[in-house]
Amino acid sequence: MEHNYPPTMEEVKREVDLHLEKNNDMAQIFDVYKGILAVQLSYMDKIKVQVNITEEEISDYFRKDKYLLSDQNLKINVQLFKEILSEVCRAIKEASPEAPDSLLKLSEAEEFKEENIEGFLEKVALFSKNQLEDYVAKKEIDKAVGLDSEVISFAIFMSLSPFYSLYMKEVRGITDFTLWRQSYCPVCGQIAVIARHRSKDRARVMECWLCHAQWVYPRLECPYCENKDHKKLRFFYVPGDKARQVHVCEECNKYLKTIDSKVMEKDTLLDVEVIATTYLDVLAEREGYRSPEEVDALN
Ligand SMILES: [Zn+2]
Ligand SMILES: [Zn+2]
Structure with a gap:
């Protein structure tokens, strides 16, 4: 059977437990993962995504090796994003109590204020992990909020993921990805790892x-x-x-x-x-x- 995203918590727990039987050192990292996934799943029904593109137009992108979001606009509900970000940070902190308390304040940072958030999300929309980390460091967001740029970048991506996943599911309803032949994603352009x-x-x-x-x-x-x-x-x-x-x-x-x-x-x-x-x-x-x-x- 092939897995389609998202998995259920039961499926995840079953697989995680198998890994923990072999190596319990990973318990905490998996708790972080499960905590974040629970947040993401709880927002799947609340996010509405519109895909205004035909199968033919998609094929045209793929033939040119162009991923869809390279110039299709994915509208992100900034209020929901902010809620998810705050919940994601809470989930990380809950699973790793030694994480700095400033994590719980990340969603209150300057960038996520009402007047800035849309511009910020537009700016980072097509960034890779490394690019987002660099940007966070360059803008000194890490210093302002008291967290590593890696942590900030991770929390942002995990909060964006439900929006991108739902967009992808809509696209998959229109076309499959058989025309695509790149190492990066046909939808959002991230490199597969x-x-x-x-x-x-x-x-x-x-x-x-x-x-x-x-x-x-x-x-x-x-x-x-x-x-x-x-x-x-x-x-x-x-x-x-x-x-x-x-x-x-x-x-x-x-x-x-x-x-x-x-x-x-x-x-x-x-x-x-x-x-x-x-x-x-x-x-x-x-x-x-x-x-x-x-x-x-x-x-
Ligand atoms: Zn090679
Ligand atoms: Zn993708």
């Missing part, structure tokens, strides 16, 4: 961490540099856990964490796997490979 080989046909399915769009990318090609020389594409895994793999390209030196559903004998939730496999990021980087999200100066 994990993929799965689905069990039914073993195709590689990329998934966006922000809007949760899923699309197929050929397995015998590097998604980042389009290298097709199979001698330069390989993968490794930790002995005893063959289902969780790191696929690397010797041409551009980037890696992609990949879950092999056939070996796993089920299709797991990639959001959960991203968290559960951080040891693979450490391994890959130790081997000299670069995260998919690292921006290429040459491109």
